[in-house]
Amino acid sequence: MGEALLSISALNKSFGTAGKQVQALQDVDLKVEAGEFITVIGPSGCGKSTLLRIVAGLDSGFSGDVALDGMPIGGPGIDRGFIFQEHRLFPWLTVEKNIASDLPLRNPEIRRKVEELIELVKLKGFEKSYPRELSGGMAQRVAIARALLRNPKILLLDEPFGALDAFTRAHMQQVLLDIWRANRTTMIFVTHDIDEAVFLGSRVVILEPRPGRIRRIVPIDLPYPRRKASSSFQELRLKVLSYFEKVEELELTDGAGI
């Protein structure tokens, strides 16, 4: 096995607000190989967003080592794409201009790439539409295309489908897997949803809160495309759930003490 694409070791991050110290992440170690699809799951406040933000270079003031392709992360960069729960598109720009963002669509190479991405995220015919004319799922697909335009080494997704209804969500999971299989972009995908984590991930990272740490990493050795109704899927889902329940118990006991 070669050098990991993303290497996180002994990562600690705390926040100090109003005289109170919160240990958001404690001793997190994680190696992600190029082409992996990592899903991260855990209760609210366990540090999922903090972990993604540190990899994105949006949060500094941590201790430990975080390196992408052997280079320590010192700030945001185009080698990492970030997708938030809400699409964050520019309302005054069309779909194609949102995807191009600050790159000139007049450039034939960029236009060709934007057209390819519109095809990939299945938005053909909506190039000239504005975000207000799109459904939540469509808008999120524009955001994914925009992030992919710069060929990031890694895509960081923070509950990207959390605001979508169940049908749209299932469809978006399929679209994202198609993109992953076509491009082999490495993914780190944060979710609250166990089904989603097991359906998408080649490994599921389970975090536990206060302080946020890795409780368990569960490999999902199921071939794609996966069937949520299959017994092997259900078995793995229950396995993840059992760790997750332990985390929740822990949280309830913690809460009772306050």
Ligand SMILES: Nc1ncnc2c1ncn2[C@@H]1O[C@H](COP(=O)(O)OP(=O)(O)OP(=O)(O)O)[C@@H](O)[C@H]1O
């Ligand atoms: N900017 C900040 N200032 C102070 N504390 C913060 C800040 N950001 C996060 N925290 C704290 O760090 C911990 C982890 O927060 P984080 O947002 O990473 O959790 P999360 O797992 O993403 O939660 P959720 O599932 O609700 O999105 C929480 O206790 C939170 O209160």
Ligand SMILES: [Mg+2]
């Ligand atoms: Mg979060």
